[in-house]
Amino acid sequence: MNVLIFGATGMIGQGVLRECLLDSGVERVVAIGRSASGVSNRKLRDLVHPDLWNYSAVEQDLTGIDACFFCLGIASAGMKEADYERITYGITAAAAETLARLNPRMTFIFVSGAGSDSSEKGRIMWARIKGKTENAILRLPFKGYVFRPGFIQPLHGIQSRTTLYRVTYMLARPLMPILRWAFPGQVLTTEVIGRAMLKVARRGAPKRVLESRDINAL
Numbered sequence: 001m002n003v004l005i006f007g008a009t010g011m012i013g014q015g016v017l018r019e020c021l022l023d024s025g026v027e028r029v030v031a032i033g034r035s036a037s038g039v040s041n042r043k044l045r046d047l048v049h050p051d052l053w054n055y056s057a058v059e060q061d062l063t064g065i066d067a068c069f070f071c072l073g074i075a076s077a078g079m080k081e082a083d084y085e086r087i088t089y090g091i092t093a094a095a096a097e098t099l100a101r102l103n104p105r106m107t108f109i110f111v112s113g114a115g116s117d118s119s120e121k122g123r124i125m126w127a128r129i130k131g132k133t134e135n136a137i138l139r140l141p142f143k144g145y146v147f148r149p150g151f152i153q154p155l156h157g158i159q160s161r162t163t164l165y166r167v168t169y170m171l172a173r174p175l176m177p178i179l180r181w182a183f184p185g186q187v188l189t190t191e192v193i194g195r196a197m198l199k200v201a202r203r204g205a206p207k208r209v210l211e212s213r214d215i216n217a218l
Contacts, residue, residue: 147197
């Protein structure tokens with residue numbers, strides 16, 4: 001299986017990249033982004049591409065892909081709606097439309113978030129835009145899926161690039177057994193997400209929008 005990863009330098013993307021490189025059934029991994037992943041592995045190719053809204057210059061590098069794991073995302077705090085939409089919806093839609101044209105039989109998994117608003121009409125800005133992005137993915141003619149994780153525990157030395165998230169995860173670490181007991185099925189790890197994506201790419205899933213409990217059950 002040939003895999004393409006967006007956002008391989010982020011917390012979720014690092015976890016997904018790790019699981020792909022460890023999986024014997026994955027033959028080739030392409031990590032695309034504005035900077036290299038920083039990982040060295042014989043299966044991995046870093047495709048540095050500065051314009052994530054336009055892929056015409058690298059289309060030849062995006063063919064022969066069996067699965068795309070779209071883990072690219074930003075925090076909405078302090079952002080204007082137009083700017084957040086340009087990144088969250090604009091980059092995802094541009095990439096997905098290009099890939100659907102080049103690899104119509106591929107699987108595309110978009111990492112959204114718990115609480116996303118698929119009606120696109122709610123009062124919470126980030127949730128509306130995430131929902132709009134989800135809907136765009138599910139309309140395309142490939143096998144599209146949405147992951148909506150909530151709380152994610154980073155493993156294997158992986159850290160978020162966002163300072164607030166890093167501090168939150170550090171403070172929450174001693175509470176993880178309690179959180180798992182209090183909210184069964186709701187706490188994910190970077191390892192679980194990566195392995196779940198690979199399972200969906202190979203076998204599909206019973207539903208196209210998967211919440212934390214669904215992801216844990218895969």
